[in-house]
Amino acid sequence: MTTLALFVPGLLGPWPAEIHPPKPHAPTLRRMLARGDRLTVEPLGFEGALARLFGYQGEDLPWAALGLWGEMGQRPEGYVLRLDPVHLKLGMTDAIVFGGPSLRLSIDEARALAASVESHFQDLGWRLTVAASERWYLQTPQAFDLVTTPLTRAVGRDAGLFKPGGADATRWLAWLTEIQMLLHAHPVNEAREAKGLLTINHLWAWGAGMLGALSIGGMDITLVHADHPLARGLAHAAALPVYDLPERLSDGDVLSMDAGHSLVVLDDTLQPWLDGDHEDWLATVEGLEACWFAPLWQAMARGQVSELILDAAQGGRWRFKRMH
Numbered sequence: 001m002t003t004l005a006l007f008v009p010g011l012l013g014p015w016p017a018e019i020h021p022p023k024p025h026a027p028t029l030r031r032m033l034a035r036g037d038r039l040t041v042e043p044l045g046f047e048g049a050l051a052r053l054f055g056y057q058g059e060d061l062p063w064a065a066l067g068l069w070g071e072m073g074q075r076p077e078g079y080v081l082r083l084d085p086v087h088l089k090l091g092m093t094d095a096i097v098f099g100g101p102s103l104r105l106s107i108d109e110a111r112a113l114a115a116s117v118e119s120h121f122q123d124l125g126w127r128l129t130v131a132a133s134e135r136w137y138l139q140t141p142q143a144f145d146l147v148t149t150p151l152t153r154a155v156g157r158d159a160g161l162f163k164p165g166g167a168d169a170t171r172w173l174a175w176l177t178e179i180q181m182l183l184h185a186h187p188v189n190e191a192r193e194a195k196g197l198l199t200i201n202h203l204w205a206w207g208a209g210m211l212g213a214l215s216i217g218g219m220d221i222t223l224v225h226a227d228h229p230l231a232r233g234l235a236h237a238a239a240l241p242v243y244d245l246p247e248r249l250s251d252g253d254v255l256s257m258d259a260g261h262s263l264v265v266l267d268d269t270l271q272p273w274l275d276g277d278h279e280d281w282l283a284t285v286e287g288l289e290a291c292w293f294a295p296l297w298q299a300m301a302r303g304q305v306s307e308l309i310l311d312a313a314q315g316g317r318w319r320f321k322r323m324h
Contacts, residue, residue, distance in 0.1 A: 010273030012315030026289035036318040049313035062209025070232030087198040094158040144168040148206040226265035248291035
């Protein structure tokens with residue numbers, strides 16, 4: 001008998017009151033939400049809700065170091081900071097943040113931009129790793145006192161609301177201004193502008209910190225299936241076995257998750273929700289219905305799964321048992 005926790009951020013919004021996205025064709029998901037028990041939990045953003053599943057209360061984790069661990073499979077030493085490429089759309093009084101896959105930044109473009117930034121700051125010993133076009137990791141020989149905000153909380157909002165804090169914030173704001181000037185005249189951005197694509201005119205600094213003696217524990221999870229680097233990094237930090245996420249759930253996959261309490265991280269709905277891309281979100285939810293929700297409902301009916309927890313981060317949490 002298997003207990004499964006599904007973490008699906010962005011699945012159920014929440015959406016702004018004036019936004020009414022189309023309803024996906026997901027009869028199994030609707031049935032689950034109608035019959036299951038809704039649990040009372042504090043709504044948290046992606047990082048905080050993910051940390052809570054691993055028994056950690058709060059959002060002050062070294063997310064960059066955890067993400068790099070999840071990407072590379074090796075525990076990084078020293079100070080790590082995410083420097084993610086973004087586009088700031090300047091208005092009269094604000095600068096709205098756009099980031100993630102919606103930028104359509106190629107890996108070659110990302111590497112060229114990152115190489116220029118790394119070269120510009122070579123005297124400081126900066127080392128940039130481009131794990132994916134939208135995920136950059138900076139390792140520095142010096143640690144900094146820096147308080148930052150995850151990009152997931154800033155997308156679609158005014159960048160001015162999330163300026164870095166901490167004792168070294170002034171120094172970092174000056175460096176980020178240098179980076180903006182460097183990016184402005186970069187050939188990659190000139191080419192992107194000529195194609196009508198959003199330019200990369202800023203890097204979003206967040207997740208600063210060192211792993212040090214970080215201890216993750218106190219959770220019920222015994223097995224993790226995830227592709228997201230933060231989930232994989234947390235699993236490594238908690239000394240849990242972590243496996244790649246199957247494209248869809250099959251009987252064999254259910255049986256392979258029988259090591260007690262398995263966590264499955266399905267993060268595909270997160271970016272469409274952050275971007276407010278209703279068509280992409282709709283298609284993604286309907287894909288999850290076919291590949292995950294319907295097969296899980298059938299597995300519960302057959303008794304292969306004894307309990308299912310659905311955690312949608314800010315969208316709420318539900319518990320389902322076979323009687324439902």
